[in-house]
Amino acid sequence: MLVSEHDYQRTLEYSFSALGMLKRAKIPPYPHFYELCYTYASGINEQLNERLNMLLGKDNALSMENVLQVYREFFDNPSDLESQLTNVSQEMSYKIDAVNRAMDEAIDTAEGYSGSLEGAANKLNTKLDEAALQKLAAKLLAETKQMQEANQNLEEKLKVSKQDISSLKRDLDTARRETMLDALTKIPNRKSFDQRLKQEFEAYEQHGKQFSLLMMDIDHFKAFNDNYGHQTGDQVLRLVAMTLKSNIKGRDHAARYGGEEFAAILPDTDIRGARQIADKIRKAVHAKELLKRSTNQKLGRITISIGAAQVHRDESIHELIERADECLYTAKREGRNRVVCETDEVFRNSKVA
Incomplete structure (x- = not known):
């Protein structure tokens, strides 16, 4: 099969990106780990990318725990219902942790902004010349914009997390119901x-x-x-x-x-x-x-x-x-x-x- 130069360069970039992700996290490039990172780099599975983005740390690097978790979810597909229950429960726990981290970051940002406002209030109680006032206003404007961006980012994360947790809850309820059914006759076991x-x-x-x-x-x-x-x-x-x-x-x-x-x-x-x-x-x-x-x-x-x-x-x-x-x-x-x-x-x- 002939491959165009454009396709060749594009897939090569995906490969370098996948290997780079594994290298930064010091995760061995085993075929299944490479497959996961290549899929992420190519962007062909939007749900996988959303899930992995929620698990990436501040340095945008993977952890072995994250790689194993996402690989089991998207590539392993266990048929055993008890395994499904375990995986879904773990996913639910990871989602809740992600929400908690997002909330902590928002609290830190809010506390910093509150401190800036308090500092500005103290300065305003003193005599400031026009240049100092402009500088203070510019600083407050920049920090207000940063606060707005942080709030917007938090809202987006919470929205995605809410949808994912609702989906996981449905999966968990389904798996639990199936564990109570006889596999052959499909009536309660x-x-x-x-x-x-x-x-x-x-x-x-x-x-x-x-x-x-x-x-x-x-x-x-x-x-x-x-x-x-x-x-x-x-x-x-x-x-x-x-x-x-x-x-x-x-x-x-x-x-x-x-x-x-x-x-x-x-x-x-x-x-x-x-x-x-x-x-x-x-x-x-x-x-x-x-x-x-x-x-x-x-x-x-x-x-x-x-x-x-x-x-x-x-x-x-x-x-x-x-x-x-x-x-x-x-x-x-x-x-x-x-x-x-x-x-x-x-x-x-x-x-x-």
Whole structure:
């Protein structure tokens, strides 16, 4: 490819500028650091330049911390959500520090200007000739102009920082929400379930707000994986999750509990209401016929077993989960594709046995 003399000279200047930035900061010109500085010198990424300008010191030189921070943000793009949370939190901290530095500089400038005004006032209390007055006026005018420029600079920095912090806050909120979702099924995960169950339990202990718990397990799930492969197994999990989500309403909270097991927290719901919701979910799942996407082959219907329990006074979260689990296991033993509640005779008999 032929390169014009103009393009050659321009890219050469970018290269010298990038190397100069690294040299002044005594940062080794590793390829990833050079890439960052070259991108900055070329100005092709306006957002990167704005971010880096906010982090540059008074001597307009980089620090290793700044280089690593900006490189991770614009070039590394971690997929791990915990890493994203860490990076966004760090960015938020850096932004707040930048605002604090800008405020400190403005305070220093204001204090200097205040001192100049006080000095001028003292001089005006003495007899000054016309030349001295003109000199004093010129000095105050220059310092007033400097103060105005400092205020304008502060306003611009605060405006940029406000926009960046708002953007970072949105990123942080998004990342936090995603850490509470199961990656495969896109419904709340075990962490989200544990937090919500704790909240409902505390509300019950403090205010007597009743709730019930459903524990659900896909019947013969291992057979789907063994016979049709893990991709089909994943399809089954997604289908059940979608059906579960579409059949609970309001403040009800469905989650993937682990493996092929799901759970649902039902606020303001007693055991009778829990049975009705559980049977609605069971029937909705059974109504779905699984198809192999590649061939449209019918693979049969999915069924789930469900155990339902209502919170009791003076019990722990673990005891509630354990009771709902025991109801689930009873449903499995009784033939699967059914709902068993803690009030059912078949469950009470199993406890006696």
